[in-house]
Amino acid sequence: MKFKLFTISVFLIFIFSCKKEIVVQSCESPITGSYFPMEIGSYWIYQWYEIDSSGTEELMNGKIDTVTIVKDTLIGTSIYKKIQEKNSFLANSNVIKYRRDSLGFLIDPNDNIYFSSSNFTDTLKIINNNNFKIIYKMEVPTTPIETTAGIFDCLNFQGEMTPFLPVDWSTQLINTYYSKGVGKVQENTFYFSSANTGQFHRRLIEYHLE
Numbered sequence: 123m124k125f126k127l128f129t130i131s132v133f134l135i136f137i138f139s140c141k142k143e144i145v146v147q148s149c150e151s152p153i154t155g156s157y158f159p160m161e162i163g164s165y166w167i168y169q170w171y172e173i174d175s176s177g178t179e180e181l182m183n184g185k186i187d188t189v190t191i192v193k194d195t196l197i198g199t200s201i202y203k204k205i206q207e208k209n210s211f212l213a214n215s216n217v218i219k220y221r222r223d224s225l226g227f228l229i230d231p232n233d234n235i236y237f238s239s240s241n242f243t244d245t246l247k248i249i250n251n252n253n254f255k256i257i258y259k260m261e262v263p264t265t266p267i268e269t270t271a272g273i274f275d276c277l278n279f280q281g282e283m284t285p286f287l288p289v290d291w292s293t294q295l296i297n298t299y300y301s302k303g304v305g306k307v308q309e310n311t312f313y314f315s316s317a318n319t320g321q322f323h324r325r326l327i328e329y330h331l332e
Contacts, residue, residue, distance in 0.1 A: 148241075157239050157277060157300040159204040160221065161332040165190040166305055168324045169270070170210060175319050185210040187324060191332075192217040195220060197231045211311055212320060213250065224225050230307035231323045237279045238302055246279075254298065267299045267307050269325040300312070304329065 202220040209215055220231055224302040227246075228237040231267035235246040238260050257271035261278040264312035268274075294317045298309040307326045 125285075155302070157224065157237060157302050158221070158223065158305050159221070159303065159331050160191050160205075162191050162193055162203075163330075163332040164305075165330050166326060167328040167329045171323045171325060179323075182210075182322075186327075188285060189213075200231075201308045202231060203225070211324070217316065237277070237298070247281075247283075253287055254283050254285045256283045259280075261297075263299070267301070267325065269308060271307075271326040271328060274299070274304060274307045276301045286315070289315060303331075305331075 166189045168187045168189070170182040170187070172180045172182055174180075187208045187210055189205060189207045192206050195202050195204045197220060200222060202222045205219040205221060207217040207219060209217055221228055221236070226239040227235050227241075229235055235258075238246055242260045242262065245257055245259055247256075249256040249258075258279060258281040261280040263276055263278050266273045267276045276299040279298040279300070281298075283294045283296060285291070292311060296310060299307045301307045304326075308323060310321050310323050312321045
């Protein structure tokens with residue numbers, strides 16, 4: 123009996139002494155770790171608001187948009203997410219987009235950048251035409267963004283627009299806020315000729331992540 127106990131003890135010591143070192147992986151999943159989760163079937167619902175020059179807000183009844191991740195699509199040698207979007211502010215409200223995550227950069231098939239989680243110094247995108255120029259950079263807001271869906275810490279893909287035509291404003295900011303583990307939370311737009319008198323915000327009211 124003593125011999126058997128001794129044999130079992132040696133066997134257990136051998137097992138535990140040969141056990142490999144455990145590497146603890148991060149508990150952060152690809153969804154919760156991304157500022158633009160894009161699992162198929164995920165969707166976001168937004169409500170439009172109008173803000174006048176005094177800061178008074180008015181809910182725009184019936185102006186509700188939905189963004190849905192539809193499927194994977196191979197373009198060239200890369201897999202993009204096909205995104206179906208309704209944007210009530212556009213004349214053609216139904217929009218199809220293709221996006222993918224490239225090392226923390228949100229890009230389209232033409233390598234245009236729409237967000238970065240790491241680059242806060244470089245110009246990421248420029249739009250330049252006869253009417254205006256927009257320079258996009260990343261910005262870290264000093265306060266959270268609050269919508270009916272919650273209160274979110276965000277990063278802001280911010281564009282600064284400079285007009286080339288005679289208007290009553292010199293620059294305007296285009297802000298697109300993304301929250302980690304949620305996606306796009308809020309964005310703004312305006313009419314070029316009357317940007318000083320009113321802005322329009324599209325804010326998250328509901329979302330579902332697969």
